[in-house]
Structure formats: structure tokens, C-alpha cells
Amino acid sequence: MATSLKKREEIENQFKWKVEKIYKNTDEFEKDFKRLQEMLPEILKYQGKLNEEDKLLEYLKLDEKISRLAGKLVIYAHMKHDEDTGNSTYQSLKDKIFAYIAELSSKQAFFVPEILSINEDTLRKSLEKEELKMYKFMIEDILKKKDHILSKEKEELLAAVSDCMQGPEKIYSALSDADITFPEIKNEDGEMEELTEAKYNRFIQSKDRAVREDAFKTLFDTFKKYKNTMAASLTSNVKNFVFNSKTRKYKNSLESSLKPNNIPVEVYHNTVKTIDDNLDSLHRYVKVKKKLLNLDEIHMYDLYVPLIDTPKTHIEFDEAVEIVKKGLNPLGEEYLNIFTKGIKDGWVDIYPNKNKRGGAYSTGDYDTMPYVLLNYDYKLNDVSTLAHEMGHSIHSYYSRKNQPYIYSDYSLFCAEVASTTNEKLLIHHLIENEKDKNKKLFLINQELEQIRTTVFRQVMFAEFELITHENIEKGIPLTGDDLCKIWHDLNVKYFGEDIIVDEEIDIEWARIPHFYWDFYVYQYATGYAAANSFANSILENGKEKVEKYKGFLKSGSFDYPIEVLKKAGVDMTSPKPVEDTIKRFNELLDMMEGICDN
Incomplete structure (x- = not known):
């Protein structure tokens, strides 16, 4: 019970x-x-x-x-x-x-x-x-x-x-977080259970295909009932941003989002193009997943199911701390000491309690400690979350210790780099040191999913944003049906001919709150690519690259984000960081197929 x-x-x-x-x-x-x-x-x-x-x-x-x-x-x-x-x-x-x-x-x-x-x-x-x-x-x-x-x-x-x-964002939030309710569905035990946004993530990963199909169709059929309201809310938000862009005399809304941080619009376009040019890797992933799941046909609701059952784990928080420290060992003694000090000094709010906000985040300000909110649940994913959020907080710690107040906040473009570098180092450590075949496959699948969801998926989101903004800038109105068609066509392009793009997925755009933060999502992909580059260089070259990386952590916003990264050895104006991430994606697929064939 x-x-x-x-x-x-x-x-x-x-x-x-x-x-x-x-x-x-x-x-x-x-x-x-x-x-x-x-x-x-x-x-x-x-x-x-x-x-x-x-x-x-x-x-x-x-x-x-x-x-x-x-x-x-x-x-x-x-x-x-x-x-x-x-x-x-x-x-x-x-x-x-x-x-x-x-x-x-x-x-x-x-x-x-x-x-x-x-x-x-x-x-x-x-x-x-x-x-x-x-x-x-x-x-x-x-x-x-x-x-x-x-x-x-x-x-x-x-x-x-x-x-x-x-x-518009407040209306969307009230509608999606409070007013929309979902029917009950049958869970894996055959019992009726209310579907919620939080529970959906569990259902869509269920090994019982009927459960994940039912959850998928129930969730998106419910969203479809609000299609017109959601479309009005989203397009109004875009119109507000376009209005601000024109008022401030930018060429377009993309420029108005990127130019204040001195980020060339080519970085956005190159990121989209590099992924578009390498979609065969994602198509290969779908094909491999279909084969390993032994499916006659693969649907959109099959994408999140793990290829291997989640290992039955109960990892106490103290053990999680030690696992993360082993993964972050390549970052050196100074970094690990800050990590340990943060845990001991009360940076972290660890366990869930009644009415506590869900999820996890890092927070804090110049005159406070960095803080981390967790809802630790003893699972391997919670260990990764600890590494991720402490990555944010240690980035903030370094930045505030080394920069005056006015330059102490790092830019949004760099915001996910340190946290994801921690995740990359941790998963690399776990994969390299795992001897059990099934656990190793599980970890490989975890990293593949990170890249699929953080790079491929977020760049698909970025394409959707670009299309919607460009249409509205041209004075072309977008209805709910228009948004659904744009979304459907992108899914067909991204996932390839091996998958059945179920019509329910067409309304998925209405479920993404990030579309209310203009041109934000592409930074997940660029941040992941930059983190992949840092993790690779740290693992391959050791101490010298660690010092360069710590230079990045200490930089805050004393220079523009592209320059801050470039000084640390990562050039985001080049397609190389994204290409190297795709290379890692293909290496993981090779590892997975190699293990499964033996």
C-alpha cells in the first residue's frame, strides 16, 4: 500500500x-x-x-x-x-x-x-x-x-x-495546469486510474502496449477539445513577440531574440540545418527500436518505452551522492569539494512532501547560496537529476565567486551547458563500468533518449517555432488546424517512414509550455551539443581541458555567450558540436546493436 x-x-x-x-x-x-x-x-x-x-x-x-x-x-x-x-x-x-x-x-x-x-x-x-x-x-x-x-x-x-x-502564457498555464482534466484509463494492473500530466510520463513508458496507447490517445484527444482556445492563446503570444520585435525595429522576431546576446541568427539556422541533414540517424534509431521491441509496426506511443526494463533499484540519497561524485571525478578535486560542501551546507531540499512543488530546479541569487529543489525517489533517474541540478548550482557558485554582480548571471544560451556536462560525465561513467548486459543496454538507451529528446526533439520544436513566427510576421493567420498540420508534417519528416505518425500527435504542440518563451527551446539542443563537446574533451585530455571548462564556469556574462564558449574551446558558430553529438548517437546505436547481436 x-x-x-x-x-x-x-x-x-x-x-x-x-x-x-x-x-x-x-x-x-x-x-x-x-x-x-x-x-x-x-x-x-x-x-x-x-x-x-x-x-x-x-x-x-x-x-x-x-x-x-x-x-x-x-x-x-x-x-x-x-x-x-x-x-x-x-x-x-x-x-x-x-x-x-x-x-x-x-x-x-x-x-x-x-x-x-x-x-x-x-x-x-x-x-x-x-x-x-x-x-x-x-x-x-x-x-x-x-x-x-x-x-x-x-x-x-x-x-x-x-x-x-x-x-496568453497565463491563460495557457491556467488552462493546462488547472482547468484541463483527463478521464480514467486502465493501468497495468487492469484497474481504473485517473490520467494526469505527471502520470502520463509513467504510462507512456509502460511495457504494456495497450496502456501506453490508451494514455497517448486519451491525453491528446482531451487536448484536441481545446484546440481553438490553445491556438488563440499561442498565436496571441507570438503576435505579442512580433509586436515587440517590430516596435524595437528588428528585422524579425528571431533576430530580436538572438541579437541582444550577440548570437548570430545563423547559429539557429545552422542548428536546424545540421539536424535536418542528419535525420537518417534518427530514422535508424526508430528502425532499431522497432526491431528490438519486436513490433510489426511502430507508433508514436512506442517511442518512450525503454528497450530494457528499468533496473529495480532503491538508491539511498547518500549513495546517490557517492555515485555522482565518481561520475564527476574527471572534473578534479576542487569541483568535487564544492559539490560535497553544497550537500553538507544545505543547498539541497531532498525529499517530496505534501504540497511541495514537483520536479527539480536550481535557484539562488548573488547574496544567497545556490539552492536545489529535488523530489528524490530513490531511482537511477533521481541520481541523474541530482548531477544535473548541482551542475547548475556549481556553475552559479563559480560565476558569483568570480564575477561582480552585474556579470554574475550566465546567459540562457549557456544555462544548460554545465548541468548537461555533469549528466554526460555521469552516464559515460555508468556505461563504461557496467558489467551486466541488461543494465548496460538500459544505460545506453538512456543516453540515446537524452539525445533524441534534447537534441532531435527540441530542434523539431525550434523548426515549429520558426515556421509559426514567420507566418505571423507575413500576416498569415494560423488556426488550430494549421498548427496541427505543421506539427504533423514535422513529425513525418523527423521520424521517417518506419513509424506510423498517429493523428493524435498533431495536437502535441498544445502541450508544450516552452513555446511561450520565444526561441528558447533550440538552446536545449545547442546546450547539449556544447556539453557533449566539453565532456569529450575532459575525458580525452584531462586536467588542461578541466581548467578551460572551469574558466567557462567562472565567466558569467562578462562577455557574450558565443565568445565565452569559444574561449573555453567550443565554437557554436560551427556545426561541429552538433555533428559530434550525432556521432555519439550513432556510436551508442552501434553499441546497442553489438550487444543485442551477441
């Missing part, structure tokens, strides 16, 4: 993150929130005075002080909320600080237009002064965006309506 989840207060403190290191209680939070409210109006005293060197420096220091305080408040509020989402006190804290962040953005809106109004030669001379040198890259970056920055009044207006512009 399944045991019920413990309440938050029933979890021992040693298994909880030490959020009290930020604020001991809500009274301390409220004092700092009041302090933030008192400090914020001070910003406006500098409006119209930034052409004076001393005033510019004063403003930058005050702005940092306010932003760091706001960051602490945000991290505390969202962490306390996620510990127990049913606690109304923490829901209120989170709502209050997040609403105030919009006001903060509005007050800061004059800064960029005013910087752009200063004579560039005068400004650059000021930036050579010792006390202002630190801000040179940040302000040079603003000057590069001059053609896309609006007047103070327009910037204030856009900041003020930013919450309204997020309406």
Missing part, C-alpha cells in the same frame, strides 16, 4: 534546504521589503543627471544595491512558496514581491534611453576612469542596441504593460 506524503514540518531539517540563511522568518522578509520600497524612489533622483560621471557611478551603485535586495526577496519568497504551495502566507509573499518587480522595472526604465542620449565619445572617456571601468562591457552592450532602444516614455510604457503582455 502506498504511503502518504509527509507534511513539510514532518521532514527532518537535515533533508531540507537552509532557506533560513536568507531570512530567518517572514518578519525579516517584511523588514527588507519595506526597505526596498523606501529605497526605490531614490532611483528617480538620478533621472536627467547620468551625463555627470559622479552621478552615473552613484546611480549604478544604488541600482545594484536595490537589485540585489530585490533578488534576495524574490528567491526567499518563491522558495518558501515551493516548499508548500498550499501555504497562503507564502503565496502572498510571492505575489507581493513579483508584483513589485514590475514597478522596479518601470522605475529603472529611464536608464537605458538616458545612457543613449549621452555623447558616445564623452561616455567612452568616462568609462576609462578606474571607478567606472567595471561597467564598460555592460554600457558598450547598451550602445550596440541603440537602434532598438525606445524613448524613455515608450520604455516606461512597455515596462508597465509587460504583465498584460504575459496574458
